[in-house]
Amino acid sequence: MSKMKINSKPDLSVDFAGIKLKNPVLTASGTFGYGEEFAEFVDLNKLGGVIVKGISLKPIKGNPPPRIWETPSGMLNAIGLENPGVDVFLGEKLPYLRKFDTAVIVNVFGYSLEDYVGVVERLGSAPGVAGLEVNISCPNVKQGGIVFGTNLKAAFELLSALRKATKLPLIAKLSPNVTDITEFAKAARDAGCDGLSLINTLLGMAIDVRCGRPRLANCTGGLSGPAIRPVAVRMVWQTAQAVPLPIIGMGGIVTGEDALEFILAGASAVAVGTANFVNPRATLDVIAGMEQVMREQGMSDVKSLIGRVSVR
Numbered sequence: 001m002s003k004m005k006i007n008s009k010p011d012l013s014v015d016f017a018g019i020k021l022k023n024p025v026l027t028a029s030g031t032f033g034y035g036e037e038f039a040e041f042v043d044l045n046k047l048g049g050v051i052v053k054g055i056s057l058k059p060i061k062g063n064p065p066p067r068i069w070e071t072p073s074g075m076l077n078a079i080g081l082e083n084p085g086v087d088v089f090l091g092e093k094l095p096y097l098r099k100f101d102t103a104v105i106v107n108v109f110g111y112s113l114e115d116y117v118g119v120v121e122r123l124g125s126a127p128g129v130a131g132l133e134v135n136i137s138c139p140n141v142k143q144g145g146i147v148f149g150t151n152l153k154a155a156f157e158l159l160s161a162l163r164k165a166t167k168l169p170l171i172a173k174l175s176p177n178v179t180d181i182t183e184f185a186k187a188a189r190d191a192g193c194d195g196l197s198l199i200n201t202l203l204g205m206a207i208d209v210r211c212g213r214p215r216l217a218n219c220t221g222g223l224s225g226p227a228i229r230p231v232a233v234r235m236v237w238q239t240a241q242a243v244p245l246p247i248i249g250m251g252g253i254v255t256g257e258d259a260l261e262f263i264l265a266g267a268s269a270v271a272v273g274t275a276n277f278v279n280p281r282a283t284l285d286v287i288a289g290m291e292q293v294m295r296e297q298g299m300s301d302v303k304s305l306i307g308r309v310s311v312r
């Protein structure tokens, strides 16, 4: 780890799969809209990048309410990938985001292989898209995400088809709802992906014991927030040992210290998700917190911390 004089500003810049980030802090898909929704709280120019809410070929209405339930140190959601579709994204959302000096990573989703290929092809020729994050891990839709994210052969075939469909950096977003996440990381590597994102939400359920019904209309939902952080850090660490692809680590990041945990575990960048709902300026607090801890510890360059947890 490189050391520096206390008080000088640490270098937070990283290169993620060829995408230059001024700092490693991104927004987790689905928790920051398309950037505009948070722009009154956050100067988007200060972020390493914005990963937008998942985009599909056609608009999706999502699941019926209730779609959110707060849990100890976390929340369950079953939004069901509501989004306006790729045409509205290209016509209205991307032109707004392009104005900022931040990397725009588009999260994509489909119900079938053809859907995924269609949306990836549409995005590939759009100026201002730095990379694509492929959601193969949504636990809240019956077809699509969960099938591709929990079946090795399906994941490999999908990612291989997408590799042929785009030259943009391709980042596979992996599901934690599997026995061994490193197998899926290897499938993504073999399919030609440039990076990995982990973790998506953990499948969960909550029940109202007074009326005997599930808290979410969808019955089950995805658990996120600080409650899942140790699981996420463990999975990032295991994956970083198994596969040499760069990783965007996420799951319960609230502070700069949380973000540095993921970096030491092997992530090259991090994404802040559920924390944005509690504190819309969470991303900026995470950046400031990273700088503060690094300054205190005399660490000059975040790149020198990636994967540097010392395990005896």
Ligand SMILES: Cc1cc2nc3c(=O)[nH]c(=O)nc-3n(C[C@H](O)[C@H](O)[C@H](O)COP(=O)(O)O)c2cc1C
Binding pocket: 028, 029, 030, 031, 053, 054, 077, 079, 081, 107, 135, 173, 199, 200, 201, 223, 224, 225, 226, 228, 250, 251, 252, 253, 271, 272, 273, 274, 275
């Ligand atoms: C309300 C909500 C919506 C989400 N929507 C998406 C999505 O559209 N695509 C996706 O890949 N992940 C989605 N996620 C998962 C997050 O990007 C992230 O992987 C997960 O929440 C863990 O990070 P966190 O604990 O910091 O929230 C969503 C999460 C939440 C809470």
